[in-house]
Each structure stands twice: as structure tokens, then as C-alpha cells.
Amino acid sequence: MRKSSEPVFWFLFGAGGVIAAFLAPIHIVLTGIVGPAGGLESALEYERVLALVSHPVTKLYLFMLISLPLFHWAHRFRFTVVDLGLRASKRGIAFATYGSAAIGSILSALVLIRL
Amino acid sequence: MSKATIVLEVLRYRPEQEQEPTFQIYESEYREDWVVLDAINHIKDHIDGTLSYRWSCRMGVCGSCGMMINGEPKLSCATFLRDYYPDPIRVEPLANFPIERDLVIVMDDFMEKLTSVKPWILREHEKPISEGEYRQTPAELARYKQFSMCINCMLCYSACPVYALDPQFTGPAAIALAHRYNLDSRDQGRSWREQVLSTEEGIWACTYVGTCTVVCPVDVDPAGAIQQAKLSTTTDWFRDVLMPWKGR
Numbered sequence: 377m378r379k380s381s382e383p384v385f386w387f388l389f390g391a392g393g394v395i396a397a398f399l400a401p402i403h404i405v406l407t408g409i410v411g412p413a414g415g416l417e418s419a420l421e422y423e424r425v426l427a428l429v430s431h432p433v434t435k436l437y438l439f440m441l442i443s444l445p446l447f448h449w450a451h452r453f454r455f456t457v458v459d460l461g462l463r464a465s466k467r468g469i470a471f472a473t474y475g476s477a478a479i480g481s482i483l484s485a486l487v488l489i490r491l
Numbered sequence: 492m493s494k495a496t497i498v499l500e501v502l503r504y505r506p507e508q509e510q511e512p513t514f515q516i517y518e519s520e521y522r523e524d525w526v527v528l529d530a531i532n533h534i535k536d537h538i539d540g541t542l543s544y545r546w547s548c549r550m551g552v553c554g555s556c557g558m559m560i561n562g563e564p565k566l567s568c569a570t571f572l573r574d575y576y577p578d579p580i581r582v583e584p585l586a587n588f589p590i591e592r593d594l595v596i597v598m599d600d601f602m603e604k605l606t607s608v609k610p611w612i613l614r615e616h617e618k619p620i621s622e623g624e625y626r627q628t629p630a631e632l633a634r635y636k637q638f639s640m641c642i643n644c645m646l647c648y649s650a651c652p653v654y655a656l657d658p659q660f661t662g663p664a665a666i667a668l669a670h671r672y673n674l675d676s677r678d679q680g681r682s683w684r685e686q687v688l689s690t691e692e693g694i695w696a697c698t699y700v701g702t703c704t705v706v707c708p709v710d711v712d713p714a715g716a717i718q719q720a721k722l723s724t725t726t727d728w729f730r731d732v733l734m735p736w737k738g739r
Contacts (some may be wrong), residue, residue: 380688380689380690380691380695381724382691382695383689383721383724383727383729384728386695386721386725387725387729388500455698459653459656459698460651463657466580
């Protein structure tokens with residue numbers, strides 16, 4: 377019973393929630409609002425950003441930043457859909473939602489590796 | 492001067508005479524210091540002796556008089572008429588349970604779930620009485636005390652949308668009480684209880700809506716208990732997988 381895989385997905389959900397709540401807003405404000413408004417001056421120049429995201433630590437950070445909130449979404453969406461009445465296809469929903477998060481994580485890993 | 496009155500719309504269900512529940516309108520005497528249970532007792536004593544409902548202590552201790560009051564699960568002994576007056580009050584049996592009769596629900600499901608988590612001190616080896624009692628520090632008591640305040644009133648089951656959708660769910664009060672014993676320094680039954688709790692019908696069915704904690708009349712915080720149980724189960728899981736040689 378304890379070997380149920382639920383703790384793993386709940387852990388990813390929790391970790392993704394922390395990132396979505398604390399880190400994602402900072403990135404949205406910096407790159408989505410302050411940057412376009414000209415508040416960061418030369419900080420967002422192509423060469424500088426490329427050099428920054430080419431560093432392995434930044435790559436790992438960006439991977440966590442993208443992947444974990446995807447699993448957060450997957451867990452929420454899975455339970456929302458089940459609670460909306462698709463209880464009978466529970467397994468399929470779990471497979472589709474976590475599968476989507478896994479695909480998104482793999483794609484982001486591929487993009488980050490190639491930088 | 493005529494006495495002030497308040498209208499109560501009370502759900503009636505008498506299985507020997509009707510297929511479906513109906514509402515009956517009663518006009519009860521109103522007093523500012525009366526709770527809904529006082530009005531229902533007044534109806535029973537002076538207007539309609541056939542009305543059935545559960546109650547006992549009248550002071551929020553026994554947990555018997557839970558009812559849906561204007562759609563919210565509440566202890567009828569702790570819900571004042573003056574908060575609704577002069578509007579009518581709708582009184583129904585606790586939601587998410589079958590109705591036995593009028594405001595009386597069938598609580599078998601809750602009783603089964605409660606016993607399924609063994610909410611009592613489990614010991615691998617019982618200490619002989621000659622060795623004295625199991626001693627506990629105030630800090631050890633403080634760890635579980637909040638969760639031990641549960642009065643088994645079932646308001647949390649009525650409020651829980653997960654239990655409404657999936658009656659297999661172990662439910663807030665039973666999990667909170669299991670957690671209470673898991674946190675007790677005298678107890679050794681945690682891995683046993685985990686077999687019931689750490690399942691899809693146990694803690695993992697909870698989506699942390701939190702209405703159980705909102706309606707709890709004694710501030711047990713079952714939602715918090717379930718979250719804590721999820722965390723400790725997840726820690727156990729990772730420990731078992733990463734360090735399988737460390738048996739518990």
C-alpha cells in the first residue's frame with residue numbers, strides 16, 4: 377500500500393506549487409513587465425542572456441522552473457477533471473495529465489541542453 | 492403583546508408514510524438567547540411531538556445535534572436564532588448521509604470508517620502495569636492535543652465535497668483522529684494505520700478544499716491533519732525507496 381506512487385506525484389505537486397507561487401511571479405515581472413518597459417536596460421541583451429542560460433546551474437534552475445509547475449498543473453487538473461465527474465476514467469486521466477507534464481519536461485530539457 | 496415568533500422550515504421524512512422527504516413549516520416562539528435547538532425542542536414539546544432529531548448536551552460537547560442550517564453544517568445548539576431573525580431558517584439533516592427519519596441520519600458509514608483507523612493507542616508490546624504509566628511531557632501532549640478535541644459530530648463529512656462525490660473516502664474526522672494517535676508518543680501503530688490512510692481512498696483522495704476545517708465547531712483542523720499526514724507519508728515513501736535498509 378505504501379508503495380502507491382501517489383507520494384511522488386504529491387511531492388512534485390507541492391514542489392511545483394512553491395515554484396509557481398514564489399519564483400514564477402518574479403520571472404513574469406522581470407521578463408514580462410519590467411524588461412519590455414525598458415527597466416532592465418542592457419541586462420536582457422541577447423549575448424548576456426545566452427551566456428547566462430548556457431551555464432549548467434542556470435539550465436538546471438530553468439528546468440526546475442519549467443518542469444515542476446507542469447507537474448503541479450497536472451496534479452490539479454487531474455483531480456479537477458475527476459471531480460467534475462470523469463471518475464470512471466481515473467487511470468487514463470492520470471496518465472494523460474502526468475504524461476503531458478513529462479513530455480513538457482522532456483521538451484524543455486532538450487531545448488536547454490542544446491543552448 | 493404577542494410573543495415574537497420565527498419560522499422554521501424543517502425537513503420531514505417518515506419512511507412508513509412517504510417516499511420522498513418534504514418540508515414542514517413551523518412557527519416557533521422566538522427568544523433572543525435561543526439557539527436553533529431550543530426552537531426545535533420548543534416545536535417538539537408544544538407543536539409537533541412526532542418530529543425526530545438527535546441531541547443531548549446543548550453545549551457543544553456531545554456532537555449529537557449537527558444539522559444543515561440554511562445549507563451549512565452546524566451544531567444546532569451553537570447556532571443562534573438571532574443571527575437569522577426575522578428571516579425563516581431552513582433545517583435539514585446533515586448532508587452526504589442517508590436519512591433515517593426527519594433530522595436523524597444513518598451514521599453507520601462514519602462509525603465504520605472511524606473504527607477502521609483504530610483511533611486508540613496501539614502498542615507492539617504492552618508494558619506490564621507494575622512498570623507504571625506511560626509518561627508524557629507537555630510538549631509531547633501539545634503535538635496531538637488539537638486533533639484530540641474532535642467530538643465526532645460529522646459536520647466535516649457533511650461539508651466535504653470529496654466525501655460527497657466519493658463515499659469511499661475515509662474522510663476528515665477519521666483521518667484527523669488517526670493522525671492524533673500517530674502523533675501520540677505512547678502510540679506505536681503508525682505503520683499499521685498507514686495501510687488504511689496511505690491509500691487512494693485515504694489521505695490521497697483529499698484535494699485540500701478545506702471546508703472540513705471551516706465548519707469544525709471545535710477547531711480540530713482536519714484539513715491540516717490530512718496535509719501533515721500526506722507529508723509524513725511522502726517522507727516515509729522516499730526513505731523506504733532511498734534507504735530500504737532502514738526498516739521502521
